[in-house]
Every structure is written in structure tokens, then in C-alpha cells.
Amino acid sequence: MKPVIVVHGGAGRIFKEREDGSRSGVIRAALKGYSILKQGGSALDAVEQAVALMEDDPHFNAGCGSVLNQKGEVEMDAIIMDGKNLASGAVSAVKCIANPIKLARLVMEKTEHMLLTDYGAQCFAKAMGVPEIPGEKLITERSRERWMKNLEPDSNPHKFQTDLGTVGAVAIDSEGNVACATSTGGLANKLVGRVGDTACIGSGGYADNHVGATSTTGHGESIMKVVLARLILYHMEQGMSPEEASDTALNCMKTRVGGLGGVIVVSNSGDWAARFSTKQMSWATVKDDQLYYGIYTGERLTKSFEEALTSEGF
DSSP states (O other): OOOEEEEEEEEEOOOGGGHHHHHHHHHHHHHHHHHHHHTTOOHHHHHHHHHHHHHTOTTSSSSTTOOOOTTSOOOEEEEEEETTTTEEEEEEEEOSOSOHHHHHHHHHHHSSOSEEEHHHHHHHHHHTTOOOOOGGGGOOHHHHHHHHHHHSTTOOGGGGGSSOOOEEEEEEOTTSOEEEEEEEOOSTTOOTTOOOSTTSBTTTEEEETTTEEEEEEEOHHHHHHHTHHHHHHHHHHTTOOHHHHHHHHHHHHHHHHOOOEEEEEEETTSOEEEEESSSEEEEEEEETTEEEEESSTTOOEEEEHHHHHHHTTO
16 A cells, blocks of 8 residues: 555635745645655554644644633644544643644553543643643744634624634555544634534544545534534445545535535545635645645645655755
8 A cells, every 4th residue: 555644734714924834834744744654654653743743833723823712721632543443542621732642642542541631631641741831832922812802892703713723634554554633722712621523533533444534624513513524434435535525524514504614535545635615724645755735725736755855844
């Protein structure tokens, strides 16, 4: 099996001044993940490292750069899943952790559980030796400005939910194993303790070697109502291609509950898709040593893997 990785940096509207950073961020994440796969690494390692790189990138709503809740704090969700045995780990409402996706993997590998939240996740992180960082280090000026605007009496909270940036990755490795990973800071000015789709298996992501893997982004409450990630794989089980399954599921979410979003998918045969019903979604993929990337529907810019490595400074 030839390895493939696909990553996304969130569906919504990407403001002009942030396009270059968002595009570069997903490209670097895809290159990082593919480099692991090229060296014989697992799909699980590839998606974890790709997402961790984007968590460290303030252009995205995950890790450093996460939006703030009503109290002005960062609360983050993440999930990772192994298609080989359907093992999954997730965390929700975690604070003061640089890379929630790494903590999610520890939940998967070191506990009998699948999801830890808030104080329990914090205690587990401490027990695992995960370093705690000051919450302020995760807050960018942009996130703080958005939070303050949403506090204004006449503000329209939906206006500031457009430029988000949940991150995710899916991959298939040379052994034919698939995996997915998704991480987010959630919705701006959300209620304290709110858990969105990302940490919920089948909504924020799903991976099964029998079908493929997917990671989602968009309006979390809508994604949960249709269990978007698993719905896509269901359509693939019925014979649809990744692209057809993605479009069908996104259309269902739009018509049934009025929700918009985006998805990335890789099948167990190595076919892939990056589809969205929002105005934009930053995405990138590497297959057959060729990088593809874009932000707009229909856009598919390309360059070779080696050329991209050089241009991105790897």
C-alpha cells in the first residue's frame, strides 16, 4: 500500500490576511505526516504529529490560538482513532496543555477509557508526566480580541464563528492501516464545559481499516446531530467514493439541521477527498510523492514532495 495523508485546518471563512499562514500550516502538517509514512511509520504516528504541528501554529483554533470560552479561558477537545482495532482516545475541556492530541493518544493507550474531561483529564495528564503550561501561553491577541467583541451587548456571535480553524488529519500507511486525529478550541465564547463534536467518536472523527478514515470540522452541534464522520464511512460502505460520500453527508447535514462544515477522507484503498459546504477550508494531502493543497472549492494546487520540503524549510 502506498501511504497517503490528508490534513485540514478548519472549514468556514478564512480572512484574506490569514490565507497564507493557513495554507502554509496545512502544507507543513501534511509534509510532516508524510515524512513519517515514507520512513515506514504508522498512520497513527503520522496523524498525531501532523495535528500536533498545527496545534502549535497560532493560525488555527487548536492548541495555541484556540478561541476563548465565556470566562476568557481556553478549553480544548481532541480525538485520535486507530483503524486497525477501533481503539480511540479523546479529551475534552482540557486546559493548560500544549498538545491535547498527544494527551488523547495517552488516554487510548494507557487507560481502559475512551474519553476523559476537564479535571479528570488534567489529573491524568499530570500522572502521565505531561507538562502543564500557563493558560496565557495558549491565548493569542486575535483570540482575545474576538472574545471581547463577542462580549459587547449588540454583538452577533455568529459573525465571529466564521473564521475558526479546527485541525485534523487522516492517513493510511504502508501496512494498510488507517487513522484519524482531530483537535479544536471549539466555539468562541462557548459556555464553560461545552463539549463539541471533536471529542465524540463518530462525529469529530472515525477510522476503520475495513472502510477508511475521516476527520470533520464545522458547526459541532450540527455534526453531532448527524454523526457526520461515521455517516461518511457508512456511505462508503454502500459503494460511494470518498468524494461522493462526503458530499452526500455534508448535504444531509445542511438540509436536515442547517449545519455547514468540511471533511477530509482517505479510503482503505488510498483514495482521498477534501470537501466542504462552507466558503473555504484549508487542506493539503500528499500521495505518490505529490503534494496537493487548496483553500477554495475546486482549487487543487500541486508541487512535488521534495520541492515542497525545500520550499517549507524542512
